[in-house]
Amino acid sequence: MQIMMGRSSSSDENGLKKGPWTPEEDQKLVDYIERNGHGSWRALPSLAGLNRCGKSCRLRWTNYLRPDIKRGNFTEDEEKLIIHLHSHLGNKWSSIATHLPGRTDNEIKNYWNTHLKKKLLQMGIDPVTHQPRTDHLDILANLPQLLAIAANNLGATNLFNPSFDMNLNALMSQSDATQIAKFQLLQNILQVLSTNSTPTNTSSIPQNLDPFYAVQLSEYLRLNPQHLQNLQDLAMNIAPSSAPNLHPFGTHDFISPSYPNLHLDHEQGSKVFSGQDCRTNGNITLGKEEYVDFESIPPLVPASPDHLSHSNGGNGQSPGGDVNTDQLGSVNILKQSDHLSSSNPTSTSTTLDPNWQEFMDDEASGCYWKEIIE
DNA sequence: AAAAGCGACAACCGCAACCTT
């Protein structure tokens, strides 16, 4: 079923047709190219009997009519690959597309803007830099305290339990909506890291963290495997039955099952993969020296200060925009201010979990976390 | 049931890179 979207039919000043293509036009274009190849796109329209500009024909062919185009939803694997490639290549959609057979740059770009960007934002990750969003750094810096508060005040509360939201009411006594929002973000991060499904869906939390997201986590937060293990241990302390099972491995070890021969081009400003999957049954076996060589990664596209509205265009409209309402996913919580306990988390003297202490004391001087926390 | 809002995506636009003469 083909749904006609896009612009309404019109003509430019030269009388050339613009807007959505009709099935008849498609047929003419396909027939011509199958018989003659496209040759010069500029000359093609008149030769094929089309009242279109060559550019429009080329776009229609490459993005829609090409026989090798794979249509339909993106698979989970493709999604992960796009995120990974984007973290190294930035908005080089055509380069990214070369690693996804049958997908066009336009399709990938659209999918990024409408789905993946939001997903990363929900994780508190800047989709431009693939690092923690600067406006969330304070949240990340306070993670140890937040988790300690959670452990102290929520007792056996399960971070992944649907009732977690309701339990947060206990924290409202501090009249600090920000603190609650931070908890929500933390919850979102952990959920996203532990599930392939929508992070706000608290009803289906799998027990194992998808290895890909473990990689993303370690990459985004610049965690080494030991840090990741500490985080898991910490989560186990709070939510023993449902803490995600982290499977850390170096970022350079990500090999898509569907694209085992993925080999990024260094000249394109990316990393070169060995082509060998170094995963080790989910265990941490990588030595420090084997971990991510961040210095080898070319500078990423710098974060635009207005990246949240970057795609808004001139009129402020954005496909898949209004990310701000989704970031914390905590609006419902903030409205629940009726039932308050007497504790005050902000004044609670928080005792750092040993794991966090170790985490912070780690000698990894270049640790992004350490910089934040200190 | 109607209106408004929002998400999705095909297609356009402008610019830059590349090619040809």
Place this chain on the structure above:
DNA sequence: TAAGGTTGCGGTTGTCGCTTT
């Protein structure tokens, strides 16, 4: 080497259909 033409790329827009109010 410069100029003009062509192609490719990334950002943005416009419209449809679905969802929410």
